[in-house]
Amino acid sequence: MSREHRPVWERRPGRAPGEPPRVIVVGAGIGGLSTGAYAQMSGAETRIFERHVLPGGCCTAWSRQDYVFDYCIEWLTGTGRNNDAARLWRELGALDGKTVAHFEMFNTVTDETGRSVTFYNDPDRLEAHLLELSPADARPIRAFCRDLRRFIGINLYPFLTPPPLQSPREKLRTLRAVLPSFVTLWRTAATRMETFCARFQDPLLRRAFPFIFFQDHEVFPLLPYLFNMASAYHHNAGFPQGGSLGLARSVEERYLGLGGRIDYRSRVERVLVEDDRAVGVELRGGERHYADHVVSACDGATTLQGLLGGRYASPRTDRLFTELAEEPDQLYPGVVSAFVGLKDELDPAARHSTTYLLSEADARALPGCMQNSLVVQLRSRYSDGFAPPGKSVVHCTYFSDYASWKQLRRTDRKAYWARKQEVADFVRGFLERHHPGIGRAIEVVDVASPTTTERYTGVRGGSILGWKSFTPADDVITGLINKDRLRLPGLDGFTLAGQWFGGGSLIRAAASGRFAVQYLCRDLGLEFRAWESGGTEPWHPGKLGRLPQLEKRRVT
Structure with a gap:
């Protein structure tokens, strides 16, 4: 919705009896969409402001030459039935009308000599x-x-x-x-x-x-x-049809169907606070919108230092963002993704996912490579619509140092693009070595660095998953949910949600929205309600909508 036609939520003197409370949500990632959907189900009137043109945050995709490059999901907890994770996704409509791809193994690992081990899910096998x-x-x-x-x-x-x-x-x-x-x-x-x-x-x-x-x-x-x-x-950790953006689009459809609204290209600059109570938000350009409650489901550091100007915090958020954020092994590193579009079908006998343990020479040749490894996934096997008929998509990823990419892009844009080209060249050569003849079929290579992730989603350090589980950060987040109830002391009318405050996975981000609404329903005098969507319209690739291209310039 363009700004010219976007009605402003004006300040109102007080909520009349029977009038639904207004809730503003900052960010249309999975946590924000979940918050909006559950608030709508519970009787609130909600509005989501999103800086990007798509929902999902890091749960996204983009396109090149009719290929769809799916960015986030490798497997999704909750694709089965008869468990709480599956119920949550079905309440959010995430799996409506979709098939789910299931694989008999999680991954194959191959060393430098060509020896391989396959991690089958069946314990006997x-x-x-x-x-x-x-x-x-x-x-x-x-x-x-x-x-x-x-x-x-x-x-x-x-x-x-x-x-x-x-x-x-x-x-x-x-x-x-x-x-x-x-x-x-x-x-x-x-x-x-x-x-x-x-x-x-x-x-x-x-x-x-x-x-x-x-x-x-x-x-x-x-x-x-x-x-x-x-x-x-x-079969409770499969790959849903439509992939990452497909998941976000389905939850978006569920949210809009419940009467919610999303304003894209609407960057929130600050939360409006009066007498230590959040009363609304101000957008870039000065436009103000008022509500009875504000939920921030965007990047954690942006929320605390940007939207709130550093005025409100808790011992737990201080521990997360001023102490643990600077310690090793608390945050996931950034990821480099190289998507490869092929004009041929993939070998049906090839594994859908392989981690290659690299030689020292290969690891040195791959820019910013951590862990001396490269993951190669045959993404066309995961869902239909990722490649035109008769063609294929391969996704190559590795953990990489964010700081070096950020510094290079800031100081020497030409060298930054040259480094991306090095990644593309390495991937071409590596795939040819392991799949002879594949080089002739490559039509396009698209490289996304950790700074690409940060620029398009706002996520700190290009870290797709945020905090690592089974670390002190995980314990702090548990306290933030169970003790602080996703609130900041001294600030009323404000709640936290999303991966930075609920945990770094899609299911935990979605659950944080459910938790946030359960807590705020008590403040707003609402009964928390939730039910499964029950949508049956078959999913099709057209539901992804118009996909952006992340960079006008491309590697070759």
């Missing part, structure tokens, strides 16, 4: 495969697969209600789910993956296990690996 690779490692192999079988029997997805608001019945249900598996959960949460890997004699297995999730998450214990592999076994 995984155990047989690993024992064939390294019979000498029977003890740790059987231990891991035994735990995977135990996790397959666990169905715990606490994404519906924050603990302070759970009824005695809900708490009892959670307790019953946790107690039988408490020892397994505690032990696997206390065992670092790197500690477990030291038990392997085979060098490939010792190096490969941390890359089950494509890149080494470094601080993770065993628990999340087992949890997600078990979810995939149950």
Whole structure:
């Protein structure tokens, strides 16, 4: 909606009896869309202001030459049925009318010599495969697969209600789910993956296990690996049709269908505060909109230092953004993505996802490469519509240092583009080495750096996932949700949501919106309500809408 035709939410003297409360949400990422949808379901009148032209934040896509480059989702927790994560997505309409792609393995890891290990989700198949690779490692192999079988029997997805608001019945249900598996959960949460890997004699297995999730998450214990592999076994960690932007578009459609509205190209400059109460927002250009409550679901540092001018904080937000943000291993690094459009079909026998452990020479040649690894995903296998008929898309990613990309773009734009070209050239050569003949089929290569992510989404440091789980930051976020109730002391009428305050994954970002509305319903005198969308219209690629091109200039 253009500014010329956008009505202003004027200040009103007071809410009349029966008049719905107004809620402004800053940011149309998954956390913001979730907040808006649940507030609409609960009887509020909401409005979302978004700086970009698309919903979803980092959950996005863009196009080149009729190819769709899907940026975010590798798997989505909650694509199945009969668990809380699935219920949340179905309340938000995220999976309406969609098929879901499920894969029999999470990832394949290949070392410099060509040896490979495949991480099947079926524990029996995984155990047989690993024992064939390294019979000498029977003890740790059987231990891991035994735990995977135990996790397959666990169905715990606490994404519906924050603990302070759970009824005695809900708490009892959670307790019953946790107690039988408490020892397994505690032990696997206390065992670092790197500690477990030291038990392997085979060098490939010792190096490969941390890359089950494509890149080494470094601080993770065993628990999340087992949890997600078990979810995939149950078809509860698949890839939804339409991918990342498709997910955002579906939640956007659900929100708009509930009567909400989104103003795109509308950058919020500050939150309006009177007598320590948030009363509205001011947009770039000076336009002001007033509401009974404001929810910020955008970048965390932008919220605290930009929108609020550094005037309000809590011990927990101070710990997150002034202490932990500067410590190593608390934030996910930035990501470099190289999308490759091919004019041919992909080899049907090729794995859908492979992490290649790079030689020292290759790692030096790949600009800003961390962890000496490159992930290659055959994205055309994930969903229809990512490539024109008869063509394919490959997505190559690696963790990379944000600061070096940022400095180069700020000081030497020509060198910045030359560095992107180095990535494109490396990817072309690397794919040709591992898939001979593929070079002749490449039509386009598009490279996005961590600074690209920051520029188009506003996310701090180009970090798609934000805070790492199983770190002190995770504990602080738990306190922010359960103790502070997503509020800042001394500031009324204001709530926090999104990945920076609810945790760094799509399901946790969506849950933060649900939690935020459950808390604010009490303040606004509303009954929290939620129900599944039930939409049945089949998904099709046209629902993605018009896709932008992130850069006018491109690598070749």
